[in-house]
Amino acid sequence: MITDLQNGHTERARETAARPLPPLAHESATTAQLLFARGVLARTDDEPHQAREHFRACGRWLLRHGCANPAVQPWRSLAAEAAHTLGDTEEAARLVHEEVRLARRWGAAAPLGRAQLSLAVVTEENRIENLRAAVTTLSAASARTAYTRAVIELAAAEREENERRTAVALGPAATVLPPVAPPPGPHVPSAAARPPGPRPAVLTGRRTAKAPGHDAAVWHGLTTVERETAALAAQGLGNREIATELAVTTRAVELRLSGVYRKLRIRGREELRALVQEAEGS
Numbered sequence: 001m002i003t004d005l006q007n008g009h010t011e012r013a014r015e016t017a018a019r020p021l022p023p024l025a026h027e028s029a030t031t032a033q034l035l036f037a038r039g040v041l042a043r044t045d046d047e048p049h050q051a052r053e054h055f056r057a058c059g060r061w062l063l064r065h066g067c068a069n070p071a072v073q074p075w076r077s078l079a080a081e082a083a084h085t086l087g088d089t090e091e092a093a094r095l096v097h098e099e100v101r102l103a104r105r106w107g108a109a110a111p112l113g114r115a116q117l118s119l120a121v122v123t124e125e126n127r128i129e130n131l132r133a134a135v136t137t138l139s140a141a142s143a144r145t146a147y148t149r150a151v152i153e154l155a156a157a158e159r160e161e162n163e164r165r166t167a168v169a170l171g172p173a174a175t176v177l178p179p180v181a182p183p184p185g186p187h188v189p190s191a192a193a194r195p196p197g198p199r200p201a202v203l204t205g206r207r208t209a210k211a212p213g214h215d216a217a218v219w220h221g222l223t224t225v226e227r228e229t230a231a232l233a234a235q236g237l238g239n240r241e242i243a244t245e246l247a248v249t250t251r252a253v254e255l256r257l258s259g260v261y262r263k264l265r266i267r268g269r270e271e272l273r274a275l276v277q278e279a280e281g282s
Contacts, residue, residue, distance in 0.1 A: 005247035055079035077118035084122040092122040113138035149231040
């Protein structure tokens, strides 16, 4: 299953996952890996209910055999993200806090950074601080996809917070000024005649604020698979490479990226990479 997922043979991985296990298979040392792989497959297929159940089962097997280290399998954080998707915030917070504690005790950068990233995804409290911690930790790890995802999450969270503070500071002053007649000269097309594109900035008496619906502000509205796909695209991977990495078809990658661009109101990879570079630079 793992080999098929890594090579993009998702259908074959699904067929393998559906096969009944042979007798005594549950006593095998690789049972936890099998359950984890099934959870990853369900996550790839956008099935959070099944994903959570597989990750939970993986965790039960590992704990029954005395293995609590998240470096073996990060089942808690992925189960937490699935629970968060399903609206079970209490379970999500409990699992992810436990994984952060265990990963910090183990000390390796990648498990801790991934746990910190999941903590920021499933909890609202101290989101920006948790994302900054994840970016710092993952910058020293080999988990580049997780690092890129953390950078994008941080950029979106900081811009969203800045826009919120700007709106509060402006208060009643954040009103659109009445239109001013253009000076004599070449004809200026009206707003109705302008070609479609990003909405212009809203002029206020004190500063220029971005119009509602800014790209970063809706990053948290993307699904988990859209965020992962966007993170890989921001690294410069092509559609075929992303499809192999996520074990989906190239067409699925194209559809996900189209949805990402539409929701973020950007025109393609260049603007997506610019968002990441800006966040890394700041």
